[in-house]
Structures are given as C-alpha cells and as structure tokens.
Amino acid sequence: MLQSKSFVKKTKQGRIQKVVREHYLRDDIYCGFVPCSACDAAAERKLHADAAAILVVDTNVVLHQIDLLENPTIEDVVLLSVVLDEVKNKNLAVFNRIKALCTNKARRFYVFANEQHRDTYVKDMVGESSNDRNDRAIRVAARWYQSHLGGSVKVMLITNDRDNKKKAIEEGLNAETVESYVRSLGQPGLLDLVVVPTSGDVTMEDVEDHRPSKKKVIYSEHKPMSEITSGLRCGIYHQGKLRVNRYNPFEAYVGSESIGDEIVIRGRSNMNRAFDGDIVAVELLPQDQWHESKSFIADDDEEEEEDVHLVPNSADDAPRNTSSTQSTVGSSAPSVSSRPIGRVVGIIKRNWNSYCGSLQPMPMPAGSGGVAHALFVSKDRRIPKIRIQTRQLENLVNKRIVVAVDSWGVLSRYPSGHYVRTIGDIGDKETETEASILKFTVASNAVTTYLKKLACKNIADVTNFVHPGTPLDEEAAQRGTSVYLVGQRIDMLPKPLTEDVCSLRADVERLAFSVIWEMTPDADIISTRYTKSVIKSCAAMSYVEAQARMDDSRLVDPLTVDLRNLNSLAKIMRQRRCDRGALTLASAEVKFEIDSETHDPLDIGIYQIREANQMIEEFMLAANISVAEKILKHFPLCSLLRRHPTPTKEMLEPLLRTTSSVGLNLDVSSSKALAESLDNAKSNDPYFNKLIRILATRCMTQAVYFCSGDLNSSEYYHYGLAASLYTHFTSPIRRYADVVVHRLLAAALDIAKLPPIFQDGPQLTGIADNLNYRHRNAQMASRASVELHTLIYFRTRPTDTEARIVKVKANGFIVFVPKFGIEGPIYLSPKGDKGGDWVVDEVHQRVTKPGSNISHAVLQTVRIHMEVVEPQPHRPKLQLTLI
Amino acid sequence: MEYVDPLTGFRVDGRRPNEMRQLKGEVGVVARADGSALFEMGNTRVIAAVYGPREVNSPTLISAVQNKGQQVNSKEALVRCEYRMAEFSTGDRRRKPKGDRRSTEISLVIRQTMEASILTDLMPRSQIDIFVQVLQADGGTRSACINAATLALANAGIPMRDIVTSCSAGYLCSTPLLDLNYLEDSAGGPDVTVGILAKMDKVTLLQMDAKLPMDTFENVMGLAIEGCKAIATYIRESRKINGLNMLKIADPSVHVTHRVRLAGWMDGFQCSGQEI
Structure with a gap:
C-alpha cells in the first residue's frame, strides 16, 4: 500500500516561499496496451492490440491539433499527465475537450501518469527550463513505452518541435511531426484538420489580400511577456478584457481597473490582432490623440455596418454604446475626449474559439484537389476574416462551416485557421439554426406550457425520475437550461419525461412536488406545507382557455369559480408585491406563427400577456419564495438561490439621459422609487409608458444563480421582484436549477438524502456558474433564432411600419419597431458623411432639417420601411429606411 | 482545485485516495527522558518525550492541575500533556507557539486519548508527563502526536491496555481521502480525526468540525479507522522485529532503534521494563 520512494518538490508561489511537497512514485501504473x-x-x-502505432503526443500537439485528435481516425494515443497538466494551465477549453476524449469509452485515448511512475519521473536538472524538462519527460515516457512493449508495437512520438524531434531520434525513438504523420495515413481530407505551424504563415500566399504588399509587416510585434508584466507593474500598460463593439468591429474597449475607466481602441492596427474576449495589455496613446469621435453608428474603414437586431432584454444583451456624453457644444474642432484611447501591445490570454460562418466567394482554382487558400467570414461580425487552407474547396463553397483559429502573425492581415467541420448548406433553415445555436454552444428545449391548476402550486416531481449521479442527471446538469427556438426544441430531459411522465395532464395521476398554502381571502398566508404528492388534475388548460373561462361571466361551474378565486388572490399578491417595490418591467417578446409545412414564419407579433399568465406567474413567484425560505433555513451554506443585483448609477445612465431629454425625471434611488416613477411616467402617448419600461429593463443585468454560502445575506436581494430571497423551483423539466432546488427541498423535508455534491460549497458554486452560463447562452441562441426567422419573414415581405426613436447618433438614429420587437439603425445620410443636411444634437437627442420644420427627437414615432437587402453575398440583412 | 485527478485518480502528491503517507517511527530519541519517540507521517514530524511515572509532590502543581479540571486522587496516576509547535515547524505559516486555544485543545485531546489506554490505577500517587513537540507540520499533526505519544509511553515502559493509534481522513472532490496533508487539509473540507485502541477495536477519539451527511461520514470514518489499524500493524510489526532482535530489517523505512524497552502489552512478551 505504501510506496517505495519519496521525493521533495520545491516551488515558489508569489512571495518567496519554500513549499515542500511530497511526491510519491509508484510501481503500479500500467501501460494500458491490451496484449x-x-x-x-x-x-x-485502452490501446488496441492491432494498432499501427502507439502515439505519444506532446503538449503543443494537443493544444493546437485538438480538432485532429477529435477525428475518429486518430486512435491509440497515450496522453501523459505532464502533457495534460501543461494543457490545463495553458488552455482550459482544450483541456476539457481532451478530457472528454480520455473519458470517452469509444475512443482509445489512454492517460499515463508518467509523473507518478517510478521509471518515468524526471528530476529537474540545474539550469534546465521547465519546457525542456517537460519535453525530456515526454521522451523518457516514450522510451519507457518502447522498451516496455518491446517490438510488439511501434511507439511514435508526435511533436512539431524541431529540437525535441531531433533529440528523440538521437535517443532511438520514432518521432514524426503531425503533418508527416497524417500524410503517412494517406487520407487527404484529414490534412485540412492539421494546423499549419506558425512558421508556415510566411509561406502561405495571400489569396485575396492585395492591399498591403506581400510580406509587409502589418502589425507591430507583441511585447514579450516579461516586458508586459513589468510594464503592468509600473503602470505604463493596463490589463483588461478586450470587448469588440458589436456595432462596429473596428472599435473595442478594454475595461481597465488600473485606470478605472474603459480604454477605447480604434482600428485593427491598434487592436493589434486581439480577438474579442482576449485579455490584453494596453498602452495609452498620448493625450493629444484622444480625439473625440462622434458616435458614428458604423465606422468608415471597410464594408462593415450595423445590423438590425432583436431588442435587447437586459443590459447583458445590449450592444455597447459609444455614448459620448461629454461632446462639447458647437464642437467644430476635434475636441479632446475624456475617454482614454490606447493600443494593444500584447495579449496576455487568448480567447480563440471555433467560429461558424462561410467562405468568402472566390474564383475556383483551375485544378481541383490541390491546396487552396480561402478567406472565411464569420457570422459574428466581431471576428475578423480568417484564412484557411483546404483541399476540398469545391465542397466548402456555399456551406456553413466551422473554423478554428490557430495563429496570427505580424505579416498577415488576417489570422490563419483551419477547417473543422461542415454544418450544411447556406440559407438552409436547419443549418442556420444550428449555426446560431453553435454560436452559443448550447443544448436546449422548450416545453409546451400547460396550465397547472389547483388550489396549490404543483410542480411535477422530476427528481423522482432523475436521480443524482446518473448519466441522465449529468447530461441535464451539463445542458442546464432550455432555449426557446422558433419552431424547434432540444430537450434537456428525454421526451417521455418532458411530455408525458412529468407533465401534469388532465385526469391522470402524476407525481408532484407541491407547496400548499392556506390563505385568507386577503391573501395572507396562514400556513405553508411542502410535500411530495400524487396529483390528478381536473383540467389542463392553455392560458387562453383559462382566460376565456374567467372572462365568461355565464360560467359558474366549480372550476371556473376556483379560477376566479385564485385570480383574485393573485391580484392581491401582485398588488402587495408592487407595493414592496417590485418592478413591472417590459420586454418586447415576439411570437411567430409558423407554417406547418415549410416551417417558414407566417406572422410575427408581440407575445400577449393575459391575466391568466399573470395569475400563474404570481403563484409561481410565491412558491419560489416560500421554497427559497425553506431551503435556506435548512442549508444556510449550500442553497441554490437566485439574485438580481441592484443596478448601479452608471448602468441606468443611458435611461436617465433619454428620459431627461424628454423632460421626465426618474427616481432611481431604490427599486420602489423607480417603480413609482415608472408608474408616473405617463404622457398622452399610450405606448410611452411601455417604451420607458422597455428602456429601463435593458439597463439592468440579468438575475443570476448563486450558492448561498458565497455571499452575504444582504446580497441575496432580488431587485426586480423586490424579494429578499428567491430561487427557481417551478420548472424542473426545463431548468436544472429547479432540479437542484427540488433535491434541496426534499432533503430539507427529510424525504431524501442530500446528494453529497450539494454539501460541497465550491461544487454548488460551480453548478450555479454553469447554469448562469448556459442560461445566458440559451437566451442568446433563442434570440439568434428569432432574428433569423425575422429575416426569413421579411425576405418576402417588405413592410412599412411605425417605429420609435430610441437613440440619436451623429449620422442617424436607432429605432425600435414595437410591432416586431426589433431594433436597428436608420441612416440619415450616406456613410461617413456627418448627418448630411440634417443637424444632429446628440445632447438633446434631436435631429432637425434646417430650412424646414421637420425634426425628430428621441422617443418620437417615425414611419419606416423595412426590407431585406444583401449587400454582401451570404449575409442578408434587414435594412430600415425613413419614409 | 482538483484534489483528486479525475483522469488518473491520483491525489496531488501521487497517492491514491485510500493510501497513507510514508510512516516512520523511532524510539529513544531523547536520552534524558524515561521514554521518547519520533514519529513521521510523510513530512509531518513529531517528537514525544515521557517523564514518569514519578511522585506527585509539589502543591503548586496540584493546584495548577486542578485548575485544568483534573482530579488528583490517591488511587490513580495523573497524566499531563503538553503540545507545542516549534516556531520553525511551519515555515511561513507561523502560528502562536504556546498557550493559544489550538494547542490547549490539542493538549487536552492527546491527554484524554492517552489516559484511556494507560492503566492509571496501577500507579497511584504518581504523575506521567507527556511532552509532544511538532518539528515539521504538514497536516495531521494531531494524529502524529498521538502515535508518537504511544510509542514514547511504550518506550517508557508505562503499562497500557492497548496501543492507541490515530489517523485522519477527509472528504474532497466527493471522495473520502485518507491521511490529509497540509494542502488537502487547508482545502476547507471536513477532516475527521479518529483514535482507536487497535486490538480492542474501541474508538477513543473522534473529532470533526464540519457537516457531513451520515452515510458519507460513516465511509470517511471507516477509512480513518482502517488507517489507524494500518498504523497499529506497522508499529507492532516493527517493534516485534526489533524486539526479537532479528538482524535483517525488511523495510528500509522502518527505523525503530534497538533501545526498546518492552511494555507489558506487547504481543507475547511479559518482560515489562526490561532492557533488550
């Protein structure tokens, strides 16, 4: 049981501190080769007996060629623990993918703990860099494999490091580069997946890009890491995450803590090859270069301009605005902005990913089958074009494909990447939907909502079927939530559970988890009971049906009377909640009518909210709050709750600016004050109030799940609902959070044991974080789906409609179309031209045409024309023009 | 942080979840003491020295003992224990040396655990002093101190019912882990310390300062008991080998020196207090 040797490792962490750790070496680690x-x-x-060769890969191969490794033709791979550790430190995303490969039973990827093995452990040598040491460890392990397996199978070290390969061959190992190995397999299609080494960048031809002369240095070199660290320390550089403007890919922001403000970065050369989401080091430009740019909707540089898109529902969805409040009055000379402007000098951490898009159309090369270079255009406009090499160009044109980025040298205008996979034909609805899902990597589902009605709130007892620790549970935990795609759904749980077993239908017995309140007619709760139950619903109704029953005063059957009673209770509860300061926020959710044959949208309209919806919502809120109280009481440190952070002054700033320009003052000191001033925001325009609410909603962040042990109880507050405690309990079929809460509640009632992972605060925090992440992605995907269908709808139906101005900018304004729930720019003048013959007053958010009395101000109504245009191939977009 | 690698199943230091660190025991390390021992569990290194049994005489001592809630009576021996951490034992993680809450508590824990096995009624009107000093701390000091004290008491020839051994177990990454080192100990998970009378199969010490579901707790405690038994076997084996004065020591990690005085509880030996 005990091992033979003990080693001592010394590491330095932050401060100079000697850490001594034991390192046990063992003799019970095996090779994993079947015979x-x-x-x-x-x-x-795991390693198959008739494998052609056993591959030992080095760290860089895993980091860069993960797409290749995921291809099923590559098998019998040994992953050394030293490689896995390095991959984990360098790129967690790749690590998770390789981890999935290793745990996948269908794949033959074997993990060999070389650092723990007595014969393959290598001691650091004096003066040896850790890279060299790890390379040596890989070679030692490969050699061990070779001698251990004897001649029974060939052991091959795959490395792209020239030095490492040379040394390996000297030591008598078989070593190959990735490219030569893949070539030896004789599958040309596989070569597309191979990432061209960075040095290959120079040899690649520029296919399309003739503007800069070839081999010209386009970008400045990134500073070495040591210089960046010292620069950060003495304050010359500033660190932060780069976020590219969704409206304008040539402008980006870096939120810097050291400055306490956002640094604006303009133009690709200043962005210096940084991608959206990268952690970068930024150097400030001299102050005299901080020109205030007017907040143009789109910049001049290239072909890019703004899209029409769905109205954001919260601050998280909203595009970043170049809100320049400080623009001085009558500024003819370029004024100096107070916003610092900088340029990227180095990239601390890359956020490279796979992107979905299509190839830029190009003339077909004469000979087919050879290597062709092409430019890939991502669907996400924040991502620059990506150059790829392919041998199957004819197959990829007019397809939606996925491409991963590999490198971006100073010599090339665009980053280079490699092809990963094809999704389908461009324009095909399934393809486009998958593409938009892929953009957010989610799995999702949508559930037909039945009205679950009775004198208590019954929630299907999903946890009875989904036991903790089972594969079903793990999958659900991964998926986390549901997305509502137009005309489509991907279930979080299997269909039989979702639609039948866990669905409370009329006149069948179903297991349920119930919260039963005893209430006075004034909706005061006398007692609350939580219990598992068997329930037989006397009716399953849609919201419309229920509403119709309540409205029809002739009906006096018990069911309808019950409904009315419930409704009156709900109204009281709602009133009480509003008195506490709950916000009635508004969002412009749209609903499609889908043609059952073609699945094309037939009609778009705003989702109607009925009293019946509100009634159910009220009881759901009450159930959630009651459950939150119960579980928190029992598990003060490990309850999964949901909070909505109070918006900061800065977040509400755009709202206040807009409202003050129309002479309305909002009190934002508390949610109650805001709720009241929103109620008072009335004018003779009936839609005005709703519009203000929509604007207010999008200033706020979304509510998030959290583990109660991580925060102070004062931070549990749910701002939007004005509830001190809140959680999600009511939709376990489509949200994993509710499943977790069900289990917590069951444990609190001593019905079931609490699964051990919920005992562990950090693990629950991890679950909460994953849920938040999935939830957001799900929403983004469903928004993308709605945007796509909007586009399909308007393709054949150019429409004139009314729109509201929500923001005035230097060369146009942003309008919101209430009927279709979309938002987009209207240009008053051709691009680059400041406002044309219109006079724009950004401070008062008003445009006027001199010499006439035509003027438009924010929140006013304008008539617009909507039409789909296709200025660039494969990128159709909705264009709005003023009539 | 992952304390158990999900792919290889190894802990940070290369052990499996149910494996203990390397043990090492040595007796007679303090020449002036009546019995002494050095005990190592991996990098945790503890020295224990025992004085006594000797006569209780000083009235100031008696009153001091009574302040601690111990009774001095004429029928039983008085056991005293003092636990200290050497200033250098933690490197940078410096703790207050003496008289703080933690060391007072551990002193008490060790004393009570040892009292349970010492045949105190054989030694009326006498006192036994146990001093334990942590030389190097890397998690599990409490257990190491108890094990060292056991060895030292045996070395002093003090009659005991059975040997007391102690081991800790924790619960991290949903896995019960045996014998936590400092890194795992400071992860903040539950830490169950168990002390048992190895042959009698009785628990004399059980400590945990966290919440665990009952069934998990049973698993973790079971693991700790297994650990205690393994330590007992180790101590017994190495002492038997030395006691019989066998020439070859099979395991090079076993360094129990030859100056062993066997106590009455040793297997098959009734030569208490006799020098071999």
Missing part, C-alpha cells in the same frame, strides 16, 4: 502481459491483469486497457 501486454507484464502489467497487472486487472488494469484498465
């Missing part, structure tokens, strides 16, 4: 007789018979074996 090996030297190893313990019971040991796990």
